[in-house]
Amino acid sequence: MADEVDEAVVIAAQKGDAQAFAEMVRHYDRRLRAVAYRLLGDRSSMDDALQEAYVKAYRALPGFRTGAAPGTWLYRIVYNACLDELRRRKRRPVQPFDDAGLDSRPDGAAPPADAGLAGRGDLEAALASLPTDQRIALLLVDAHGYDYAAAAEILGVQTGTVGSRVSRARATVRSMLQPQDEQQSPDRDAKEDR
């Protein structure tokens, strides 16, 4: 994950510069919103978890080791805040709802043409069907580009565990997104041959 905030911003934030801290969290905010929303399932819970996470991060900042990846550190705090929120509220399984305030891609561009996967709603549902630990692993590695070691650090598990979770998540999502006609293609091909 190369897109880290400038180290000078982190150092300023560590010295108590609230503006620098705001700049730091805003740098990662969209990605952290994506993680929190996909783990918690609604905008209100997402905001609550991120409020707690950002306050905790601010208070923990003096202990942050300069030179470490602030993104990884922030993701870990947000992930734990989401787990706290899930435990506290004992939420129902995540469903793709509450579309109020949804933005599109950061640049405002429309989603690209179908790259071979099913529609966005189907993908949303497939993702929501995954267990939390597989869902977060898939998001960190495939959507946010973390390598297994960094994802393992965020999740507090072994690297191999991340690999197996990602592998299972991909298999589940792809099987759910496989178009119906593709699943029946052998029969159809046989008929077409006759």
Add this chain to the structure above:
Amino acid sequence: MSDEHDDELGAALRDLNVPEHRPGFWERLERRLEADEVVDGSSDGASSKRVPVLSALARYLPLVIAALVILLIIILVVF
């Protein structure tokens, strides 16, 4: 363990909508940081904490000293 990425799935995941914060999110956060509100600790990387009382004392220390000096002068003058 290789670090392979599923680029196609990754791109599709990144295209999923993400909600904006509710109005007032950043203002609320700013207020909380200023007040340095205490939140329940939990098991994450956020173990070291600022000390609100000490930081407030440090901020207002010059004012406190000035007030004490003035008070001392008043006491000396009166008595």
